[in-house]
Amino acid sequence: MGNLFDNKKFEIEIDGLKIAVIEHRLKDQQVFRLVFDDQRAPLVITLAKTWAGDLWTSIPQGRQKEAELFGKEITKHLKK
Secondary structure, X not given: OOOOOOOOEEEXXXXXXXXXXXXXXXXXXXXXXXXXXXXOOOXXXXXXXXXXXXXXXXXXXXXXXXXHHHHHHHHHHHHO
């Protein structure tokens, strides 16, 4: 079982928008909760494995464009 209280936290910035990112692990699934400084609703995203390759998706679905945009930035941050 994952530890919900030992989460990695970091911040990314896109075009002046600051986003606090908190990593959570639920069983074997890695998810990220994004909190924005512009008062929009928080967003939870994960990297899903599909037949066409990896795809960032929102949980629940509906904010796919944001998930893809911010997911790419998270990937860049994690590769540093």
